[in-house]
Amino acid sequence: MNIVLLGSGNVATHLSIALDAVGENIVQVFSPNIKHAKQLADKLNTQAINNLSEIDSDADLYIISVKDDAIAEVATSLSHIDALVVHTSGTTDIKVISSIMAKAGVFYPLQTFSKAKELNFNDVPLCIEATAVEELETLKILAHKLSNKVYELNGEKRKVLHLAAVFACNFTNHLYSIANELLVKSDLDFDIIRPLIAETTSKVLIDLPVNLQTGPAVRNDESTMNKHLAMLADLPELQEIYQTLSNSIKLAHK
């Protein structure tokens, strides 16, 4: 397949490298910032462009992997093209593309990507959606080349998944930050807590979290909770988080 990639961020980078590795042909990388486009295009041995008017209109697939609020604008610039156009966003409706293009789809990898960290794409869940059966089939074949975990999801389910990911990924990472903040204030290193974090996660990879809840809140151990809240007396924002999450745990397990 000849593919034009529009975007050069973390998702665009990891996705295009994975596509290249399975033999797909990335014919162009577009970014408004030509330096960013070149950086990625060099890795893929392909052409970098920073002007939407230069886009090759004969490709088989156009992947728009830009910020959510820029998807519509990029899609509009492709309106003269008669090929499948997909975005890679968890929260954006397929209509943002299908209202402009005849063949529209979504190709959403549910993973947290960093440019610096390599990742095995085989394990990345790929959520696909398309406006027509033929296009869905195209995306399904492509997705299965990249990953063992392919899910056909409509927009509603994809949005729920994205929301769940905010709780399971973004919010948990912030709780790790808070733990680190508390440790640093007492001259303790984050290293001391890393084995606990690793084990907590390793459990949830083989069991459901509701079966694994530990700590003072699920035990209704008011004495320990009160001690903890007292320790946070100078940090009202953390007190609020402690209280809110403890209440939620108590409610879920009562």
Place this chain on the structure above:
Amino acid sequence: MNIVLLGSGNVATHLSIALDAVGENIVQVFSPNIKHAKQLADKLNTQAINNLSEIDSDADLYIISVKDDAIAEVATSLSHIDALVVHTSGTTDIKVISSIMAKAGVFYPLQTFSKAKELNFNDVPLCIEATAVEELETLKILAHKLSNKVYELNGEKRKVLHLAAVFACNFTNHLYSIANELLVKSDLDFDIIRPLIAETTSKVLIDLPVNLQTGPAVRNDESTMNKHLAMLADLPELQEIYQTLSNSIKLAHK
């Protein structure tokens, strides 16, 4: 060393099995519930007792690994013994023992234990404390036999560590539960989000979480946050958690 173990819960089980494996001699396992005591004592090929008056008073070390609010009572039953007595609690002051016993200490493994899941004790951070140098040395030698990660921490630091662990372990597990709840409501399986959880954690094991924060809050993406809050309209408790944690992320990264 001849060791009497008082307790038969998760910590008592994992700790005593690890001690047995490095050649220490567990001479008795006490639990008020003789069935529990026997279950563990059988694994250790040792004696089970359920009466504190039967305790061997000639051992070198007594490990109290019971619920926090029962430590004092168990320690009192040992007051006739002239040997080192430690507890394994993250939140309990050493004074709970040292006010009763001449030789007191703390031997706190910072890990989440499940009876069903085996665990390499080499990686378990062991936090030790003692009222005198000689006893601290005894605990240090014992701890290093079990683990590569031995920390001498006073009670204040140990309590901060325990609080940090609540944020990094108990609260994150509850966020995983919430993610699962949202997925299940939309007929989605928790499996779909497990690779994301694994990758989020794998990053934090080699970098600091503050460098890894992603998601709508850190991007100040109000449009996505408002969509998420709208999706939680029927779940005010989850809305509150979403709002509280998003505000905290914004504050930490502004």
